[in-house]
Amino acid sequence: xxxxxxxxxxYHLGKxxxxxxxxxxxxxxxxxxxxxxxxxxxxxxxxxxxxxCLDRPTQGRYYLEGHDISKLSDNQLAxxxxxxxxxxxxxxxxxxxxxSLHNVxxxxxxxxxxxxxxxxxxxxxLERVGLGERLHHKPSEVSGxxxxxxxxxxALINDPSLILADEPTGNLDTRTxxxxxxxxxxxxxxxxxxxxxxxxxxxxxxxxxxxxxxxxLMVGDEVIGSAV
Amino acid sequence: MLFESFxxxxxxxxxxxxxxxxxxxxxxxxxGAVISIVSIGSGAQMEVTGQIAGxxxxxxxxxxxxxxxxxxxxxxxxxxxxxxxxxxxxxxLSPSVQNIIPQIQDSGxxxxxxxxxxxxxxxxxxxxxxxxxxxxxxxRFINQGDLETASxxxxxxxxxxxxxFDGEDPLGKRVRLEINxxxxxxxxxxxxxxxxxxxxxxxxxxxxVPFSTYTQKISSTQNISQFLAQARSADESRxxxxxxxxxxxxxxxxxxxxxxxSQEQILDVIHQVTRTLNIMLGGIAGISLLVGGIxxxxxxxxxxxxxxxxxxxxxxxxxxxAHIMNQFLIEALTLSSLGGLVGTLLGWLGAFVIxxxxxxxxxxxxxxxxxxxxxSLLVGLFFGLYPAYKAANMDPVIALSYE
Ligand SMILES: Nc1ncnc2c1ncn2[C@@H]1O[C@H](COP(=O)(O)OP(=O)(O)OP(=O)(O)O)[C@@H](O)[C@H]1O
Ligand SMILES: [Mg+2]
Numbered sequence: 001x002x003x004x005x006x007x008x009x010x011y012h013l014g015k016x017x018x019x020x021x022x023x024x025x026x027x028x029x030x031x032x033x034x035x036x037x038x039x040x041x042x043x044x045x046x047x048x049x050x051x052x053c054l055d056r057p058t059q060g061r062y063y064l065e066g067h068d069i070s071k072l073s074d075n076q077l078a079x080x081x082x083x084x085x086x087x088x089x090x091x092x093x094x095x096x097x098x099x100s101l102h103n104v105x106x107x108x109x110x111x112x113x114x115x116x117x118x119x120x121x122x123x124x125x126l127e128r129v130g131l132g133e134r135l136h137h138k139p140s141e142v143s144g145x146x147x148x149x150x151x152x153x154x155a156l157i158n159d160p161s162l163i164l165a166d167e168p169t170g171n172l173d174t175r176t177x178x179x180x181x182x183x184x185x186x187x188x189x190x191x192x193x194x195x196x197x198x199x200x201x202x203x204x205x206x207x208x209x210x211x212x213x214x215x216x217l218m219v220g221d222e223v224i225g226s227a228v
Numbered sequence: 229m230l231f232e233s234f235x236x237x238x239x240x241x242x243x244x245x246x247x248x249x250x251x252x253x254x255x256x257x258x259x260g261a262v263i264s265i266v267s268i269g270s271g272a273q274m275e276v277t278g279q280i281a282g283x284x285x286x287x288x289x290x291x292x293x294x295x296x297x298x299x300x301x302x303x304x305x306x307x308x309x310x311x312x313x314x315x316x317x318x319x320x321l322s323p324s325v326q327n328i329i330p331q332i333q334d335s336g337x338x339x340x341x342x343x344x345x346x347x348x349x350x351x352x353x354x355x356x357x358x359x360x361x362x363x364x365x366x367x368r369f370i371n372q373g374d375l376e377t378a379s380x381x382x383x384x385x386x387x388x389x390x391x392x393f394d395g396e397d398p399l400g401k402r403v404r405l406e407i408n409x410x411x412x413x414x415x416x417x418x419x420x421x422x423x424x425x426x427x428x429x430x431x432x433x434x435x436x437v438p439f440s441t442y443t444q445k446i447s448s449t450q451n452i453s454q455f456l457a458q459a460r461s462a463d464e465s466r467x468x469x470x471x472x473x474x475x476x477x478x479x480x481x482x483x484x485x486x487x488x489x490s491q492e493q494i495l496d497v498i499h500q501v502t503r504t505l506n507i508m509l510g511g512i513a514g515i516s517l518l519v520g521g522i523x524x525x526x527x528x529x530x531x532x533x534x535x536x537x538x539x540x541x542x543x544x545x546x547x548x549x550a551h552i553m554n555q556f557l558i559e560a561l562t563l564s565s566l567g568g569l570v571g572t573l574l575g576w577l578g579a580f581v582i583x584x585x586x587x588x589x590x591x592x593x594x595x596x597x598x599x600x601x602x603x604s605l606l607v608g609l610f611f612g613l614y615p616a617y618k619a620a621n622m623d624p625v626i627a628l629s630y631e
Contacts, residue, residue, distance in 0.1 A: 049625050052544070054543075054544060054624045054628070075549065078543065078546050078548045081545065081546045082545065083546070089628075093540075093544070095541065097239060097240075097243060106545050110547050110548070
């Protein structure tokens with residue numbers, strides 16, 4: 001359960017202030033599949049960073065599972081990111097020198113999980129996204145779609161309740177993008193809350209709810225019947 | 229977790245091998261310099277100390293006219309006061325002095341058949357052998373009987389014996405000695421062992437005659453070149469010097485009229501010199517370690533900037549500040565301790581090479597190795613701290629969007 005109340009985020013650029021979010025409020029229930037849409041610069045990524053506990057709001061409240069995020073320390077936020085949130089980025093954000101297994105196990109390292117357990121879990125997560133054959137490939141040795149699957153496996157490794165994806169299909173062709181969305185669908189069916197930022201109506205239509213932003217404000221929030 | 233950080237550090241250092249090596253170079257040179265300089269210093273010191281110890285045991289030289297060292301002339305009075313009897317007084321009044329003998333010397337020329345060889349002739353007593361730890365390799369040294377009868381015998385230094393006799397057995401041969409416008413026939417009763425030259429002169433080219441023979445048959449003056457004394461033990465060496473000094477300053481009424489030089493004092497001077505040298509060179513080595521540390525800090529800052537995105541990713545995945553801090557600190561420590569190890573090996577090697585050239589024993593004190601390694605770790609910690617702190621405190625969002 002996520003509650004957003006009057007969320008504002010102002011960036012200070014020298015003397016100029018850029019308001020990326022100007023008061024956004026909504027709730028998201030556990031198990032929802034939400035798409036966030038809006039033109040470039042409307043504040044989608046800014047919102048995702050706050051929802052993902054990577055950033056704090058300038059004003060307003062964000063309650064995640066009842067915790068007021070703005071009251072938590074950096075280390076407590078790190079722990080929430082580690083245990084409750086899985087991130088998927090447009091640029092994949094894998095570590096180039098490590099193979100799939102080692103990329104996927106990283107969140108477990110920061111939970112002090114034993115190595116053998118880590119590798120076992122990483123293997124399972126990679127199998128879950130259909131990459132059981134690519135365990136020892138480095139990011140440079142796999143395709144874009146496969147990279148994104150590695151990233152999803154990494155996001156899944158701690159079995160987080162919330163998965164945030166900021167334009168996960170932005171660097172992929174339509175077919176591969178649809179495959180990635182299928183994975184999110186499966187995860188949603190398994191009970192994960194999914195929030196996906198996207199430009200494409202095609203992608204957004206696969207969600208059950210679409211939140212629209214423009215210029216830092218929420219301009220739409222509609223429930224659309226489950227697609228596919 | 230620490231092990232993971234260590235693995236990350238190793239793999240990131242491996243990814244940039246040349247850069248890793250170059251950034252360690254300062255530490256390598258610094259540590260290598262510390263190890264080799266300290267080792268060379270103590271090896272050389274042991275060598276010189278050993279040479280001085282080989283000069284005799286607890287020897288104290290007493291010479292007339294300290295002013296002579298500064299170019300002054302001996303006053304007649306001082307010379308007159310340096311008589312053989314003075315040795316007996318010193319012996320009686322200085323309980324820490326075990327032996328004391330007068331020594332008198334001049335140059336002369338030996339002739340045997342058609343060979344003529346110049347040499348320094350020393351008039352001395354049997355204790356000379358004990359004081360200088362200097363023994364005959366053939367025959368005997370001057371004994372009490374020679375002294376009492378002022379017998380016409382001579383003991384030759386090893387090289388002098390070779391020069392005069394050229395392979396022939398010198399024992400029992402009679403040689404002609406021209407000295408002080410007199411001529412004596414002397415019987416060779418002994419040849420001394422090889423001693424080699426050092427800064428105190430070369431024993432091997434000298435000849436030794438009984439003190440009484442010298443004073444009665446060679447020189448009519450009673451003026452002594454120097455007294456050779458021996459303290460009862462190394463521990464009593466200082467006291468012996470003090471006792472002699474006290475007696476002479478009272479007896480001769482002037483401290484400038486004599487000079488006392490003990491083995492102990494020479495050793496002290498050498499220790500002081502090497503200490504000063506060690507401190508100076510150690511300082512230079514320390515500076516190069518410091519420079520090495522700055523090199524490490526530089527490369528760590530580069531590494532942190534280069535891996536800004538990695539830091540963002542790790543933070544997004546749940547790394548806390550301490551995790552990031554550890555990762556970069558351990559990388560800096562790995563860098564510096566690796567440099568320290570390589571430096572130790574190189575320093576050791578350098579010390580070994582120089583020791584074998586210098587002909588002394590290789591001394592690498594565990595203390596200097598521990599010091600150098602400890603210092604390089606400290607340098608890594610100190611200079612790694614700021615880059616690691618910088619990495620740990622990056623904003624995750626900004627780090628993630630770093631191009
Ligand atoms: N770190 C920052 N410092 C200053 N301004 C920023 C920063 N990040 C974002 N902004 C500004 O905030 C506004 C919203 O940015 P945001 O990245 O959230 O947009 P977006 O909706 O994700 O756009 P896009 O679809 O292009 O990714 C933009 O005007 C952007 O310039
Ligand atoms: Mg964006």
